Amino acid sequence: MSHAATASTRIVRIEITHHQLDLDPPFPASWDSQPRRKFPATIVRVHDDAGHVGIGSGDAMYGFADYQHLFIGTDPLDLARHSAVLDNIGFHAGRPWPLDIALWDLAGKIRGEPCWKMAGGRGQRVRAYASSGVHRRPDEMAEMARHIVTRGFPALKIRFGRPRLADDLDALAAVRDAVGSQLELMVDCNQGWRMPWDTAAPWTVAKALEVARELEKHNVYWIEEPLHRGDYDGYAQLRRMTPLRVAGGELTRERYEFDQLLARECLDVFQPDVACTLGMEGMRQLAQAVEAHGKVFTPHTWGNGIGLAANLHLTAGAASAPFIEFPYDPPEWSIARRDFMLQQPIDIDAQGWLTLSDAPGLGLTLDEAVLNATQSARSTYA
Structure with a gap:
């Protein structure tokens, strides 16, 4: 280019x-x-x-x-x-x-x-899903989900990883009971990678399938990172055993690894983050390859507003994603905290859309x- x-x-x-x-x-x-x-x-x-x-x-x-x-x-x-x-x-x-x-x-x-035009110019808006980050009690999760509906989001991602799987499933059930079909629900199992000090082994295929069977009962939109990022055989096996969409790849680093994930039919939804993986040019090319294989490209964006904006420009311009991740779980994870370095924090409109302007580049101004x-x-x- x-x-x-x-x-x-x-x-x-x-x-x-x-x-x-x-x-x-x-x-x-x-x-x-x-x-x-x-x-x-x-x-x-x-x-x-x-x-x-x-x-x-x-x-x-x-x-x-x-x-x-x-x-x-x-x-x-x-x-x-x-x-x-x-x-x-x-x-x-x-x-x-x-x-x-x-x-x-x-x-x-x-x-x-604008970067969205440089990335391909396919569009300049993507609908956001609210990505929660806190393990709340079932009643608190239900309250949060109702808030998500009032804000205009069409979907919500729930994090698993509480002390017991039963606790996670109770939280999911509480959310589904609270909002019914008003929200699509995703579940992030967080098995793809660990923080340096967290040494628990990732789930086996048997464990991931056990969880998937429970998620199927709640009409979950996708199951995210149910296995270690390199468990290609496990991912391919799991995809054959559940009708759920399987998502992953948020911190997968190199293009050849994504090519393996594509060739071996490991994922339905690819989630690399332009701030962590391949950069804008590499991600633009990967988005084309993912969609050519009939898969969904929708990045991980859990960082700050600059990374969110970069992923949004790339996705709007180069892909046709149904949703993009919008980190949002107030008060602990508010828009003001996430985008503290920006003069104008990024937010959705009343229908949950993130719309990009024609301003050059990313269209952002730092709060010096x-x-x-x-x-x-x-x-x-x-």
Whole structure:
């Protein structure tokens, strides 16, 4: 995706800053045994010699200083080249994809074009599903689900992982009883990966099938990450044994792994996150491959508003997803917390749609005062 004809600028500086938002009350994420008392955000800014600045966010980018020289002095519009270099860096030094988001934002600003058009221009809106993050009691889950209906969401994702499976199933039943058919319901089993300190073994196929059979009774829209991310045989087997859609791949890293998931018929729903995997160009190509195989492409977006916006632009422009994830579980996970670095937090309309504008790039403006107030030496959960 080189645009040499319009490329008159060069990248002159890459700036990476770290920020921490204090969380009171803490956020007890269902996938983490340690409640979050801080929310970290790493902001990447890419400057060209004409004064344009592209922004991205995602992983902390530690160690990236050794590779910045690979981009300084280059054409900011040579997005295919940048994606290939970042893919190589991703093999050697973690996940550098926040830079790809910033490069796309920069390219959009140079070209005067929104990222959703750069991604393919198929559309500029996607309907959101509310993605909960807290293990609440059944009555609290029911109350939350009723709130989700009033906000206009068409669907809600519930997290499993309580002390007993029976507790999870009680929460699901309470939600279905409370809202009936007003919401599609997804269930995230969180078996694909673990936090570094959480060492429980992932479910077996037998366990995943036991859960799937219970979810079938509640007409669940999909079952997410019921197995370890690399259990290709297990996923293929589970798909043959349940009519439920099977979703996964949120932190799968490399394209060849997705090709295996496609070839072996492991998933119905592919959920990579552009802030963690493949970047904007790689995800655009993957979305095409997923849909060519008759599968659904709808990213994981659990991060901050910059990552949400990048995934939304990519999905609207390159795919035809029925829903996109919208992290939302107030008060512990509010829109204000999630998007604290933005002047205008991202929200749905009354019918649950997220609609993108024609503003160049990602169309976001950082809240520099908040970023100054929250700046820290490093970005860590604490």
